[in-house]
Amino acid sequence: MKPTMADVSRHSGLSIWTVSQVLNGKSGVSERSRVAVQEAAAHLGYVVNSAARDLKRNRRSGISVITASTENSYYVDLVQGVHAELRGSTYTAMVSDIASKGHYSQEIEDQTIESVLGARPAGLITTLPLSKKNLDLLERWEVLVVFVDSPPPEGANRAASVTTDNLKASGDLGDHLGLHGYRNWVSVMYPSRWPTRAPRVKGLQDAARRNGASLTVLDAGNDMTSAADALSEYLASGSRPDAIIAGNNPLLRGVMGALATHSLHAPQDLGLVSFDEFAWAPLTTPTMTLIDEGAARIGRQAAALLLDLIERRESSNEAIAVTDIYKPHDQIVMPAKLTIRESCGCHT
Incomplete structure (x- = not known):
């Protein structure tokens, strides 16, 4: 059976009023009584019904x-x-x-x-x-x-x-690709249901125009498998980009898998960048260049x-x-x- 406030009262030897004051975070109780109630509640496994408490307090x-x-x-x-x-x-x-x-x-x-x-x-x-x-x-x-x-x-x-500010961030990313001399960019992107897609794509398009590059956007789901499938189909057609931009880190994992399948390696064969920092980005081989939103x-x-x-x-x-x-x-x-x-x- 689930323990009740009455059980906490009996176990601690203190009144229901005292137990209620402690468990509801109210004042007017000595430190000794407070500790006794908390220890009794912990021993019995009693958990305050916070939803009922909030309802009572409005x-x-x-x-x-x-x-x-x-x-x-x-x-x-x-x-x-x-x-x-x-x-x-x-x-x-x-x-x-x-x-x-x-x-x-x-x-x-x-x-x-x-x-x-x-x-x-x-x-x-x-x-x-x-x-x-x-x-x-x-x-x-x-x-x-x-x-x-x-x-x-x-x-x-x-x-x-x-x-x-995804528009500026993606523009900065594209301009960096331009500094490397990359002119054939492919971006693997998640669906427009995620509203960050539109400014990220526009920022890359604007940067491509500034740097005399072309940008191809490959539509994927928001998962690793669909990203790998979209890029594999593109590469199987004979197309060879010199830079790939992954829309986020799940898509990046799919992109990396597709590149491995086609025996392509960054940065030897192409540049690879992504949106969204992740904890192991400095540990990948090669270490990953990306946009960190914080x-x-x-x-x-x-x-x-x-x-x-x-x-x-x-x-x-x-x-x-x-x-x-x-x-x-x-x-x-x-x-x-x-x-x-x-x-x-x-x-x-």
């Missing part, structure tokens, strides 16, 4: 985070940043993956939002734009939203976001912004609509950094 202590494929190190690092920022606060993060292994569906999005709303979170950090229906639901249930890695929906002037830093910024929004709502003296809490400065654009290693042809 307060929400959970924050939901929606990622779009935890196979991508970007999202793993982002979530670590969120957790780091929330540490020491009264809020905890609950993470859901809306596109496991890079496969998105509207049905999964709907189920995820239903689950999020069922937990009654104080706010949501989402890495995909979400459908209008689900955004309307979140607003109706007064859930504050911070968009990460994707801009707010078109026309949403009252919204909060932390995004990367995902953990973005996660911290998004969590800090959401906590600020929650504080604004709680400190307001009157009931206001969720959309009235957002301010123009809540749409933050972060710079990214080109990290140069060996795969592009540089000697570091």
Whole structure:
């Protein structure tokens, strides 16, 4: 049987009132009693029903985070940043993956939002734009939203976001390829459902024009296998690019597999670069040149912004609509950094 507060009371020898005060983080209890209650609860395996407690207090202590494929190190690092920022606060993060292994569906999005709303979170950090229906639901249930890695929906002037300047970042990456003299570029890209694709492709196209290069964009899913298939089919046709750009690190793994299958090696046969830093990029052979968005830093910024929004709502003296809490400065654009290693042809 599951232990109850009454069990903790009997085990500690203290009153239900004292146990309740301790387990709900309230004052008015001696340190000796507090320790006794905590030890009794730990021994019995008693866990506070935080959802019921929040409901009673008319307060929400959970924050939901929606990622779009935890196979991508970007999202793993982002979530670590969120957790780091929330540490020491009264809020905890609950993470859901809306596109496991890079496969998105509207049905999964709907189920995820239903689950999020069922937990009654104080706010949501989402890495995909979400459908209008689900955004309307979140607003109706007064859930504050911070968009990460994707801009707010078109026309949403009252919204909060932390995004990367992908246009400039991809332009910097393309210009670096141009410095190497590469003129035939191929980019393996994920679907447009991920809104970072459009500015990344445009930045590369602009850089290609500046450097007198051609750019071919190969459509793939957001996973290693489809990336390998797309590039293998292109190479099997006899085409030989002198530079390849992977849209993110799952696609990079597929690209590297396809190159190995066709006995092509970077940087001897071509330049190879990618978006999104990952922990083992300095350990690959060759070490990987890529765009580093600083995902953990973005996660911290998004969590800090959401906590600020929650504080604004709680400190307001009157009931206001969720959309009235957002301010123009809540749409933050972060710079990214080109990290140069060996795969592009540089000697570091």
